Amino acid sequence: MSVEALEPALIAEHPTGAFARAGLLQRLARDRVAAAAAITLTAIVLAALLAPWIAPYDPYFTDLTKVMQPPGAEHWFGTDNTGRDILSRVIFGTRNTLMLGLVGVIVGGLIGGILGILAAYYRRLDGWIMRLVDVMLAFPAILIGLAVAAIFGAGLAAVVIALVIATIPDVARVARGAAVGVMGQEFMEAGRAVGVTDGALIWRYLTLNCISTIFVFLTLRFGQIILIGSALGFLGMGAQPPTAELGMMAAQGRDFLFMAPHIATVPSCAIFVIVLAANLLGDAFRDVLDPRLQT
Amino acid sequence: MSDVPVLQVDGLVKHFQLSRGIILRRQVGLVRAVEDVSFEIARGETLALVGESGCGKSTTGRLVLRLMDPTAGSVRFKGEEIANLGKDALRRLRRHMQIIFQDPYASLNPRMTVGEILAEPLRVHDIGDPASREARVRELLEIVGLSPEHARRYPHQFSGGQRQRIGIARALAVNPDLIICDEPVSALDVSIQAQVVNLLQNLQQRFGLSYLFIAHDLAVVKHISDRVAVMYLGKLVEIADKKTIYAKPLHPYTQALLAAIPKPDPSLRTKRVMLQGDVPSPFNPPTGCRFHTRCLHPQPRCSAEEPKLREAAPGHRVACHFFETLPVPVIIARAGMANGKFAERLAAFEAAKQAQTPA
Numbered sequence: 001m002s003v004e005a006l007e008p009a010l011i012a013e014h015p016t017g018a019f020a021r022a023g024l025l026q027r028l029a030r031d032r033v034a035a036a037a038a039i040t041l042t043a044i045v046l047a048a049l050l051a052p053w054i055a056p057y058d059p060y061f062t063d064l065t066k067v068m069q070p071p072g073a074e075h076w077f078g079t080d081n082t083g084r085d086i087l088s089r090v091i092f093g094t095r096n097t098l099m100l101g102l103v104g105v106i107v108g109g110l111i112g113g114i115l116g117i118l119a120a121y122y123r124r125l126d127g128w129i130m131r132l133v134d135v136m137l138a139f140p141a142i143l144i145g146l147a148v149a150a151i152f153g154a155g156l157a158a159v160v161i162a163l164v165i166a167t168i169p170d171v172a173r174v175a176r177g178a179a180v181g182v183m184g185q186e187f188m189e190a191g192r193a194v195g196v197t198d199g200a201l202i203w204r205y206l207t208l209n210c211i212s213t214i215f216v217f218l219t220l221r222f223g224q225i226i227l228i229g230s231a232l233g234f235l236g237m238g239a240q241p242p243t244a245e246l247g248m249m250a251a252q253g254r255d256f257l258f259m260a261p262h263i264a265t266v267p268s269c270a271i272f273v274i275v276l277a278a279n280l281l282g283d284a285f286r287d288v289l290d291p292r293l294q295t
Numbered sequence: 296m297s298d299v300p301v302l303q304v305d306g307l308v309k310h311f312q313l314s315r316g317i318i319l320r321r322q323v324g325l326v327r328a329v330e331d332v333s334f335e336i337a338r339g340e341t342l343a344l345v346g347e348s349g350c351g352k353s354t355t356g357r358l359v360l361r362l363m364d365p366t367a368g369s370v371r372f373k374g375e376e377i378a379n380l381g382k383d384a385l386r387r388l389r390r391h392m393q394i395i396f397q398d399p400y401a402s403l404n405p406r407m408t409v410g411e412i413l414a415e416p417l418r419v420h421d422i423g424d425p426a427s428r429e430a431r432v433r434e435l436l437e438i439v440g441l442s443p444e445h446a447r448r449y450p451h452q453f454s455g456g457q458r459q460r461i462g463i464a465r466a467l468a469v470n471p472d473l474i475i476c477d478e479p480v481s482a483l484d485v486s487i488q489a490q491v492v493n494l495l496q497n498l499q500q501r502f503g504l505s506y507l508f509i510a511h512d513l514a515v516v517k518h519i520s521d522r523v524a525v526m527y528l529g530k531l532v533e534i535a536d537k538k539t540i541y542a543k544p545l546h547p548y549t550q551a552l553l554a555a556i557p558k559p560d561p562s563l564r565t566k567r568v569m570l571q572g573d574v575p576s577p578f579n580p581p582t583g584c585r586f587h588t589r590c591l592h593p594q595p596r597c598s599a600e601e602p603k604l605r606e607a608a609p610g611h612r613v614a615c616h617f618f619e620t621l622p623v624p625v626i627i628a629r630a631g632m633a634n635g636k637f638a639e640r641l642a643a644f645e646a647a648k649q650a651q652t653p654a
């Protein structure tokens with residue numbers, strides 16, 4: 001048996017860390033599905049941001065002479081039961097819906113993620129935080145929404161609060177689960193042995209190693225959040241008519257499903273496209289962000 | 296100062312409380328992981344801590360580093376008591392004591408490049424500026440036999456042996472006096488083990504390091520250690536210099552450990568000293584001598600009275616009531632250690648060492 005100590009050993013050629021980081025967008029672009037999702041989502045976000053300039057009609061202008069017109073040259077997606085242009089309403093509705101979903105996911109994800117990671121890091125807090133989370137889990141999001149709306153009055157603000165509260169416990173559970181797994185790894189102990197401070201340990205060792213799990217969970221959660229927001233709208237607790245909001249529009253169109261199916265299907269399809277694009281992009285981000293999945 | 300041992304451990308105790316309930320916590324039991332352990336390590340010396348899994352050797356290592364807080368006892372580093380240091384003082388102490396972990400796949404943060412990992416100790420302790428840290432990282436990589444370009448890679452791009460070298464480089468970064476090696480080679484292939492063990496010895500000579508070498512592999516221990524301490528169920532049962540332990544073990548447990556080294560020689564048909572059963576639970580350790588349930592020569596006194604570590608010869612201490620009168624085990628006296636795989640591996644270590652020294 002020959003042993004050659006201390007000889008620099010060969011290492012398989014991989015893109016190095018610096019390259020991998022700088023090339024994140026290139027790497028994302030190489031995945032065609034992800035690229036398509038990114039382009040779609042960017043277009044949707046742009047349309048939502050630029051709604052007043054690109055919408056062909058006023059989304060609130062009712063024209064009772066042109067009620068429930070099917071899609072055509074004049075109104076691309078047709079008109080609804082009060083003669084409003086559905087394309088314009090979908091563009092404006094996307095604004096509200098995206099805002100609901102994003103705020104719910106970002107704020108809820110931040111609070112939930114922090115709670116979950118702190119619970120995993122400080123074992124003393126674990127029992128307290130997770131019991132609090134259990135209590136929150138016991139209330140369905142719709143019920144929380146109804147309660148919040150009853151206290152503060154129905155409207156988008158009530159929906160946002162409800163969505164944030166509904167997101168926190170699930171994210172906290174997922175974050176804690178991921179973080180407890182990371183806590184058991186020796187590199188956490190190695191960090192402590194080196195003398196790394198609690199703050200740096202929590203951020204660079206713990207959070208960065210479970211963030212992809214949380215991120216993917218949040219992208220999946222985004223779709224559900226939008227649907228819950230829409231359901232609250234349908235129950236009259238969310239966006240109030242005539243405000244355009246995709247979920248509420250779909251719910252209202254439900255009454256005319258047989259006479260004018262486009263009233264409900266167009267906003268539903270919009271939700272579908274947003275959620276799908278977000279999910280695909282989330283998956284792609286996970287692959288790119290995790291150096292262990294690099295091939 | 297040089298005559299003060301680098302590390303003095305005295306009466307170290309660690310009990311883990313088992314408790315139930317979240318708000319109303321109540322204690323349901325006590326695991327006695329480490330019980331009254333004392334030893335010291337001189338500058339430049341390697342003390343090996345050996346024993347079966349679960350005997351408390353890793354816990355002892357972590358107590359010494361204060362990665363865990365001891366229940367009782369004293370740990371003195373260069374004469375200074377560290378068992379009750381505050382958080383900041385403890386962080387400063389980390390400059391002087393480091394640890395190498397068992398699992399090279401779990402001990403490096405996968406989110407950081409090797410360069411970041413190696414610069415971390417320097418950054419934490421405010422040593423140098425970014426440029427000098429980078430130079431130090433390159434130097435460290437060269438010391439452990441990797442090339443400086445590897446600093447930009449991530450840990451998952453390395454093999455197990457290479458990662459373990461990164462772990463060693465991290466421990467060396469701050470020029471510590473003492474390194475706890477927690478089974479640093481047991482997760483590696485035999486050929487890689489030899490490289491890493493020799494690297495550790497090499498570094499010891501170069502930088503005057505002291506090692507607390509935790510292991511269960513007696514071949515590695517024989518190669519690297521100066522003195523050996525044997526642990527059983529949280530207690531030290533025997534401590535002596537390497538030659539004595541391997542040639543003249545006095546505690547029946549040490550004898551059994553040495554006899555358990557496989558000797559693939561069919562002509563050797565002597566009776567082997569074989570231990571029966573498993574290690575009893577530290578949750579409920581046996582009374583008296585903790586080893587009496589598995590000992591080959593138990594006597595009534597063993598289950599009644601706990602043996603203290605007694606001096607058998609200068610520097611050789613044994614925790615057994617009857618070590619003076621025990622029969623010398625046949626197998627070790629006759630066949631010796633130079634047999635089979637054990638010898639082969641020792642030879643591999645020596646060969647590797649020869650290969651790098653001649654120049």
